[in-house]
Amino acid sequence: MTTAVSKRVATARSAPVARRPSRYVRGHGRWALVFLGPWLIGMLAFTAGPMIASLYFSFTDFDLFSDPVWVGLENYTRMFTGDATLLTSLRVTGIYALVGTPLELGLAFLVAVLLNAGIRGSAFYTSVFYLPSLFGGSVAVAVLWRRIFSEDGLVNQLLAPLGIEGASWISDPSYSLSTLIALEVWQFGAPMVIFLAGLRQIPVQFYEAAQVDGAGPLSRFVRITVPLMTPIIFFNLILQLIRSLQAFAPAFIISGGTGGPLDSTLLYSVYLYQQAFTNFDMGYAAAMAWLLLVISAIVAGLNFLLGRKWVIYGD
Numbered sequence: 001m002t003t004a005v006s007k008r009v010a011t012a013r014s015a016p017v018a019r020r021p022s023r024y025v026r027g028h029g030r031w032a033l034v035f036l037g038p039w040l041i042g043m044l045a046f047t048a049g050p051m052i053a054s055l056y057f058s059f060t061d062f063d064l065f066s067d068p069v070w071v072g073l074e075n076y077t078r079m080f081t082g083d084a085t086l087l088t089s090l091r092v093t094g095i096y097a098l099v100g101t102p103l104e105l106g107l108a109f110l111v112a113v114l115l116n117a118g119i120r121g122s123a124f125y126t127s128v129f130y131l132p133s134l135f136g137g138s139v140a141v142a143v144l145w146r147r148i149f150s151e152d153g154l155v156n157q158l159l160a161p162l163g164i165e166g167a168s169w170i171s172d173p174s175y176s177l178s179t180l181i182a183l184e185v186w187q188f189g190a191p192m193v194i195f196l197a198g199l200r201q202i203p204v205q206f207y208e209a210a211q212v213d214g215a216g217p218l219s220r221f222v223r224i225t226v227p228l229m230t231p232i233i234f235f236n237l238i239l240q241l242i243r244s245l246q247a248f249a250p251a252f253i254i255s256g257g258t259g260g261p262l263d264s265t266l267l268y269s270v271y272l273y274q275q276a277f278t279n280f281d282m283g284y285a286a287a288m289a290w291l292l293l294v295i296s297a298i299v300a301g302l303n304f305l306l307g308r309k310w311v312i313y314g315d
């Protein structure tokens with residue numbers, strides 16, 4: 001009996017005692033809230049608040065100069081039944097994204113592989129190739145691009161000595177979208193740097209072992225480099241597709257805000273801008289913005305779904 005009581009007393013003494021958080025821990029939590037406060041206020045004021053407001057306006061007839069009038073789903077119905085120009089902008093944006101993104105990522109990956117091969121001056125070339133992505137989407141570069149591809153611009157001046165007749169790269173609908181895509185591809189520096197960082201993380205031992213087994217350069221590239229780089233390729237693919245869907249400044253500047261000629265460069269964001277700040281149809285523009293959000297989410301979701309079939313993640 002005495003032994004049993006002693007065991008219970010010993011067990012009670014050895015059991016962990018729940019302690020209240022110390023003053024230091026409680027103070028640490030309060031400081032965390034203090035530092036998070038500005039971010040939370042900013043998110044509510046500049047992100048969550050405007051999103052909720054735009055969702056409300058998308059169900060209204062609102063022109064900035066009068067009170068919004070509730071119209072229900074009228075704006076969304078109009079997008080798919082009474083606005084052929086919106087469908088044109090979706091088509092142009094789709095071509096821009098589906099053509100420009102593979103070209104940009106393909107060029108970025110190729111240059112990254114060459115830079116990773118140990119060529120002399122690779123750091124210098126990396127900096128040079130990365131520079132366009134720092135200011136490639138700026139207004140100044142778009143204006144410069146418009147000048148370079150004008151009828152009397154640098155491109156046609158370089159073609160003339162070769163006996164090649166210059167084209168109206170911007171004013172001709174046959175070339176205008178291609179010129180815009182070229183500006184997008186020219187900004188391959190950002191994905192190139194990400195690819196280069198990924199390539200440098202692949203252990204050299206993998207290539208050495210494959211070389212000992214008789215694998216040639218092409219075989220090593222296909223069987224080692226590409227599979228191990230699929231997560232990086234997938235990451236860049238998502239970023240560039242979403243970026244292409246939301247592209248605005250280059251198309252707006254090069255086309256003079258019209259999306260011309262003949263709507264050949266009318267990206268979705270440019271048409272949204274026209275509805276909001278030219279026609280002052282804020283309700284319809286808000287509905288268009290939410291449609292763009294849904295499209296972006298669908299594109300991202302499809303990529304994640306399809307990525308399960310080709311993206312190889314390490315253990």
